[in-house]
Amino acid sequence: MSVAELKERHIAATATVNSLRERLKQKQQLLVDTDVAAYGRSQGRSAISFVSTDLVCCRTLQGHTGKVYSLDWTPEKNRIVSASQDGRLIVWNALTSQKTHAIKLQCPWVVTCAFAPNGQSVACGGLNSACSIFNLNSQVDRDGNIPVSQILTGHKGYVYSCQYVPDQETRLITSSGDQTCILWDVTTGQRISVFGGEFPSGHTADVLSVSINSSNSNMFVSGSCDTTARLWDTRIASRAVRTYHGHQGEVNTVKLFPDGQRFGTGSNDSTCRLYDMRTGHQLQVYSQQHDGDDNDIPTVTSIAFSISGRLLFAGYSSGACYVWDTLLAEVILNLGELQNSHEGCISCLGLSSDGSALCTGSWDKKLKIWAFGGQRRVI
């Protein structure tokens, strides 16, 4: 086939794809007969109501000397690992505020960290395009540092996000600026599967975030600068199961909903969204007017759901941390305006495994623990 004929075929194929995308979009729209908030209101639900002393900052974790970029809790309640611009990981006992480990990294440009399910190891990744693993029980070297126990190399771009597969100490998923996600065997350091890249239906820009389904750890969601989120089955690396459209800007963060059937996203378009994994429906948009300059629209940097999913916590580049009523799509509190809050952009947040505490990390170099300190009614 000549180049000219190939070019004709290319034009035709592009037109077909565009037409199919448009038909898909229209058909999907016909099925969107409501959203979560409208349905909730029609069923007589009203938004959760907090008084200002309900959610309180009960711990401030100080020790980093640079912006905090990432944090992760252990499954066993109280410990947190954080990664910072200062080139260190710190492991904290959040209950006592004590630091149990401080790991100086060979590559200081770390942007993500994760705790292994057994709480014995931590992983981190960043601008060296690799993911490093540290065993917290290792003997320290002569400089007092924990030596790296494994380095996962293979990405051709920055590692933006990493997460251990729940209940599997030896499996980890990373996402990267090379537009792929990789499932790793941590013991051997080998890549098990690559999601995207040369295969069609992969992301077409940097992949900034992953979230693994704890109800079914074969499934994970990724969020990307290509404005989409994608669902993957770790057993089928060759194509994404589904692609979720809607955001008008880069998807910075994705998080599985507690029921394992839905997931949330946060984006540069300043909105969070809730999607149904199976049907692909965009169930709800969480969008709020922000104070300040119209030209300075804050981006959503990180999200987390409370253990029931009723609350959606969203950190913004403005320093706001909105607490959304997920079912009514209303902001019911801004942690950023509370006493003792952060003094900068909220870059990361996460819930403890029992859902009793939220940890926020900020460019103000601190982490804060928030819990419910009001009068709780149990029905």
Add this chain to the structure above:
Amino acid sequence: MQANRAEATPVIGRSAPAPSDTKGKHRISAEVKRLEQESRSLEEELQQLEKTEKLSAGLQEFLLKVESIPDPLLPETTGPANTSWDRWFEGPQDTQGCRCWIL
């Protein structure tokens, strides 16, 4: 320009195509394959949509599920509560904690 030159040259006795022609052809061919694969995926998605229920169909179950799970961060929640939820407010609270700076 290169395409015109290729087409103007007779097939028999034609000299080997320039490396850049071959590279461009491979690139376009790969891109066409990718687009055709995407077409197939989109058609499968369209077919799946025929069997997909409306958004409202799953919402009642969704609402009830969320409301049935005990949540320590809510002012009002279904039980059972767990006493360890309030461990953050127990004992002497050093809210500023360990302030040593890691150097």
